[in-house]
Amino acid sequence: MVPNSRPLLHFGFQVLRSCLSSAAMSPVASTGTFRQVLPLNYRSGTRVEPADGRDKEEAYEPATGRVIATFTCSGEKEVDLAIQNAKTAFKIWSQKSGMERSRILLEAARIIRERKEEIAAMESINNGKSIFEARVDIDISWQCLEYYAGLAGSLAGQHVQLPGGSFGYTRREPLGVCVGIGAWNYPFQIACWKAGPALACGNAMVYKPSPFTPITVVLLAEIFTEAGVPTGLFNVVQGGAATGEFLCRHPDVAKVSFTGSVPTGSKIMEMAAKGIKPVTLELGGKSPLIIFSDCVLENAVNGAMMGNFLTQGEVCCNATRVFVQREILDKFTEEVVKRTKKIKIGDPLLEDTRMGPLINKPHLEKVLGFIQKGKEQGMKVLCGGEAYIPGDSKLKNGFYMSPCVLGNCKDDMTCVKEEIFGPVMSILPFDTEEEVLERANNTIYGLAGGVFTRDIQRAHRVVAALQAGMCFINNYNISPVELPFGGYKRSGFGRENGEAAIEYYSQLKTVCVEMGDVESVF
Numbered sequence: 001m002v003p004n005s006r007p008l009l010h011f012g013f014q015v016l017r018s019c020l021s022s023a024a025m026s027p028v029a030s031t032g033t034f035r036q037v038l039p040l041n042y043r044s045g046t047r048v049e050p051a052d053g054r055d056k057e058e059a060y061e062p063a064t065g066r067v068i069a070t071f072t073c074s075g076e077k078e079v080d081l082a083i084q085n086a087k088t089a090f091k092i093w094s095q096k097s098g099m100e101r102s103r104i105l106l107e108a109a110r111i112i113r114e115r116k117e118e119i120a121a122m123e124s125i126n127n128g129k130s131i132f133e134a135r136v137d138i139d140i141s142w143q144c145l146e147y148y149a150g151l152a153g154s155l156a157g158q159h160v161q162l163p164g165g166s167f168g169y170t171r172r173e174p175l176g177v178c179v180g181i182g183a184w185n186y187p188f189q190i191a192c193w194k195a196g197p198a199l200a201c202g203n204a205m206v207y208k209p210s211p212f213t214p215i216t217v218v219l220l221a222e223i224f225t226e227a228g229v230p231t232g233l234f235n236v237v238q239g240g241a242a243t244g245e246f247l248c249r250h251p252d253v254a255k256v257s258f259t260g261s262v263p264t265g266s267k268i269m270e271m272a273a274k275g276i277k278p279v280t281l282e283l284g285g286k287s288p289l290i291i292f293s294d295c296v297l298e299n300a301v302n303g304a305m306m307g308n309f310l311t312q313g314e315v316c317c318n319a320t321r322v323f324v325q326r327e328i329l330d331k332f333t334e335e336v337v338k339r340t341k342k343i344k345i346g347d348p349l350l351e352d353t354r355m356g357p358l359i360n361k362p363h364l365e366k367v368l369g370f371i372q373k374g375k376e377q378g379m380k381v382l383c384g385g386e387a388y389i390p391g392d393s394k395l396k397n398g399f400y401m402s403p404c405v406l407g408n409c410k411d412d413m414t415c416v417k418e419e420i421f422g423p424v425m426s427i428l429p430f431d432t433e434e435e436v437l438e439r440a441n442n443t444i445y446g447l448a449g450g451v452f453t454r455d456i457q458r459a460h461r462v463v464a465a466l467q468a469g470m471c472f473i474n475n476y477n478i479s480p481v482e483l484p485f486g487g488y489k490r491s492g493f494g495r496e497n498g499e500a501a502i503e504y505y506s507q508l509k510t511v512c513v514e515m516g517d518v519e520s521v522f
């Protein structure tokens, strides 16, 4: 554990005046007290109100249903200002050596570690995930910056000997101003997964978080400034689809890295295609977890729980189709249901809470709608699946539901086919390896997949056959930053994390050097 030396609430936040007496005196943030008062755009090394923009957005504290921030969505002028700032900073940053960039990224990672409690609390307040999980997300975030700091110094090309003493070499060069567009489920972590490799390679970035979770990425921007990046290297614009489109269509943008849904990913790709801009698309999933009867049952149950209920089930790579070999179906189901019923739902800032509220009311209703549809199609709700009101009266308007396990599932049912993005696990029996692989791959998605078995040969055979970019053997949903992460099929392309991400934030220049005289056929 890294020691935390700062109070939980940093000076950038203010609590509601009415709660000042209790909350501001305490070093611990409490649910129902936070209100964002500072601007949420970040440009020229400082927080700013957008230069233009018409639409207003409200961000919520999902735990209480309170509005905690109101902001104007950035218009075309503000987007352009952010991009021009980034272009200026790019000229300085791209000329630095990898070691120079590395030092600054390491400093940013150190500051994130130091401010971990504060950032995690804000993530928990704005997203609804438990503080326990938010801390893990922040750890993964600083580890990501540290990892790319480590790679920055060794980014290099190749030297190739040619005839007659001539030679060629390659230079790995940055792309320019990269745009990052993020989803709301891992707001700070997604921003770090994009900024880490982008900045290590010498690029600048303009980042747009989801309008549901606008808050913590601005902390990241402040941290980069404090760590010593050139002014304007990492900028934040706020807004929804319109702001995102201004970014994607801007002629000075060299690349778009997007995390979000398949339909939006498709629009992003279309816009980027017009400008021949490369894209990274981290999209949705409906991942299979295959549990063979020879598994260590307790590990498989743990894997299924981790693969379905982190962040209220709002996780792209979740293993929402749990295939269980028929011999252990009853035992596995009984254990999973028992464990699911015990999940502590409630105030996400409390230490023992393991499931907070969903992101907002429409999303909660959508998830509950899926369960209703499942029942109509003949699924059996084995536990949960209902709106939930915690005992604490301040949480009565929050967006909670009880985590759900569905039985009697068939492959063609809506809940088994579509991404629900909520705490809903579907259990599907199977008999043979061949059969389950066919069924597991029968999806438009290909983000992740997993297998639990003691048979080492079968484990490798199964993951080799899975059409998914991120596979787990005897575990699920862990995310070491050293390993590339990304999808097959409609779950997207390009990779985040690992050395692989460098490919997606840099380009190769070939230099051919003649050491003799020039011959000509003319």
Ligand SMILES: NC(=O)c1ccc[n+]([C@@H]2O[C@H](COP(=O)([O-])OP(=O)(O)OC[C@H]3O[C@@H](n4cnc5c(N)ncnc54)[C@H](O)[C@@H]3O)[C@@H](O)[C@H]2O)c1
Binding pocket: 181, 182, 183, 184, 185, 186, 208, 209, 210, 211, 239, 240, 241, 242, 243, 244, 245, 248, 259, 260, 261, 262, 263, 264, 265, 267, 268, 281, 282, 283, 284, 285, 315, 316, 317, 419, 421, 447, 487, 491, 492
């Ligand atoms: N593969 C991954 O790494 C990963 C990680 C997290 C979430 N996701 C996926 O994200 C989805 C949930 O996130 P969401 O609801 O925020 O997705 P979304 O597609 O609705 O929005 C994602 C982002 O795109 C922006 N956006 C929306 N329309 C746009 C447009 N026309 N042009 C430019 N930007 C636009 C949004 O404002 C937001 O910032 C799920 O499908 C989930 O699986 C994938």
Ligand SMILES: C[N+](C)(C)CCCC=O
Binding pocket: 185, 186, 310, 314, 315, 316, 317, 477, 478, 479
């Ligand atoms: C950190 N996890 C759990 C692997 C999630 C990655 C981002 C997907 O939504």
